[in-house]
Amino acid sequence: MTNVTLVNGDGIGPEIAQATKKCVDATGADINWDITEAGIDIMEKTGNPLPEETIASIKKNGVALKAPITTPVGTGFRSINVHLRQTLDLYSCLRPCKSYEGVRSRYSDIDLVIVRENTEDLYAGIEFQKGNDDTTELINWLNAHSKRKIGNDAGISIKPISVAATEKIVTFAFDYARKMKRKKVTSVHKANIMKFTDGLWLEVSREVAKKYPDIEFEDRIVDNMCMQLIQKPELYDVIVLPNLYGDILSDLCAGLVGGLGMAPGANIGDNGAVFEATHGSAPKYKGQNKVNPTALILSAVMMLNYLGKHSEADKLENAVAAVIAEGKDVTYDMKPDRNDPTAVGTSEMADAIIAKMKS
Numbered sequence: 424m425t426n427v428t429l430v431n432g433d434g435i436g437p438e439i440a441q442a443t444k445k446c447v448d449a450t451g452a453d454i455n456w457d458i459t460e461a462g463i464d465i466m467e468k469t470g471n472p473l474p475e476e477t478i479a480s481i482k483k484n485g486v487a488l489k490a491p492i493t494t495p496v497g498t499g500f501r502s503i504n505v506h507l508r509q510t511l512d513l514y515s516c517l518r519p520c521k522s523y524e525g526v527r528s529r530y531s532d533i534d535l536v537i538v539r540e541n542t543e544d545l546y547a548g549i550e551f552q553k554g555n556d557d558t559t560e561l562i563n564w565l566n567a568h569s570k571r572k573i574g575n576d577a578g579i580s581i582k583p584i585s586v587a588a589t590e591k592i593v594t595f596a597f598d599y600a601r602k603m604k605r606k607k608v609t610s611v612h613k614a615n616i617m618k619f620t621d622g623l624w625l626e627v628s629r630e631v632a633k634k635y636p637d638i639e640f641e642d643r644i645v646d647n648m649c650m651q652l653i654q655k656p657e658l659y660d661v662i663v664l665p666n667l668y669g670d671i672l673s674d675l676c677a678g679l680v681g682g683l684g685m686a687p688g689a690n691i692g693d694n695g696a697v698f699e700a701t702h703g704s705a706p707k708y709k710g711q712n713k714v715n716p717t718a719l720i721l722s723a724v725m726m727l728n729y730l731g732k733h734s735e736a737d738k739l740e741n742a743v744a745a746v747i748a749e750g751k752d753v754t755y756d757m758k759p760d761r762n763d764p765t766a767v768g769t770s771e772m773a774d775a776i777i778a779k780m781k782s
């Protein structure tokens with residue numbers, strides 16, 4: 424029996440967590456779930472959005488399946504998702520984007536993987552609020568040491584990119600490419616403008632690439648990369664990016680394969696892994712048993728593979744693919760008409776996937 428932490432999340436989180444759990448259980452994977460909470464719902468009850476028990480459980484088990492968590496915009500409430508990744512040093516975010524037959528999309532043959540650095544960049548959480556004493560002190564220091572002047576009405580976010588973290592993530596991307604028998608790694612940056620951060624990223628990417636002569640390496644400037652992914656996605660394979668570009672391009676690539684409902688993900692470190700969908704907590708659909716559970720279920724497929732339970736993973740992925748290809752027992756977002764009355768709910772789509780595994 425394998426111990427796995429299940430984090431319920433908030434918004435649509437608990438519904439898709441339940442749907443996913445029953446699909447995983449139906450594979451026969453023999454998982455012992457430690458069910459935990461995080462997010463707005465538990466904060467309202469206890470005052471703490473990320474209980475110690477949740478972190479302790481993930482640390483103990485080393486593997487978690489996590490439903491989405493809301494991050495309110497423009498408040499003092501920092502992202503729990505970011506905090507969790509930093510606390511557990513889950514430095515890599517892996518997001519495979521693959522076309523499945525039956526999914527409505529402009530593209531039909533996408534198979535690429537985003538590898539996003541998870542701990543640094545503008546997401547490191549080093550921010551200075553407009554008007555604070557610290558911020559004024561920092562602005563005064565910057566104005567004294569730089570030709571460009573910053574006004575006292577500015578807020579400031581710091582963008583650290585280090586050799587150590589870049590080496591780790593680019594190495595992860597190459598190791599992943601080798602393990603999964605992929606052919607090419609593309610490193611994405613804006614080194615022409617941000618020479619000391621993205622420039623460093625590119626330099627380190629090139630150094631790491633030299634250790635993998637069996638895998639092709641190239642780099643792309645991030646804006647060009649966006650256009651290329653829309654025009655010629657078939658040219659790309661494994662794409663490694665700093666945190667912010669990785670976040671944005673993950674959603675772009677999710678769009679290539681039919682949207683957020685189809686995009687799984689994993690945050691992986693040297694001592695553990697948290698598997699979660701790319702999408703968020705979609706609060707407006709909370710409690711309606713309406714949204715698509717596929718992204719979290721495909722994240723669970725990644726988790727089963729990570730745990731070495733490959734036959735269970737294949738069984739679940741094949742059942743998901745079959746249900747989607749049939750197009751009958753799927754949620755509203757997968758129907759040609761979003762108001763189609765034959766669309767099923769979150770839980771019923773999971774039941775159809777389970778029935779497929781048994782058939």
Ligand code: NAD
Nearest residue numbers: 491492493494495504683684701702703704705714715756
């Ligand atoms: P979102 O992904 O929650 O939702 C955007 C829209 O995408 C929804 O309104 C819905 O139309 C669609 N959508 C999302 N998931 C779907 C699903 N499973 N099935 C069908 N349609 C789906 O993005 P948002 O509205 O920008 O974010 C809501 C909250 O989630 C924010 O607080 C954000 O910070 C948080 N968030 C959390 C995570 C995470 O927990 N890892 C990731 C992204 C966003």
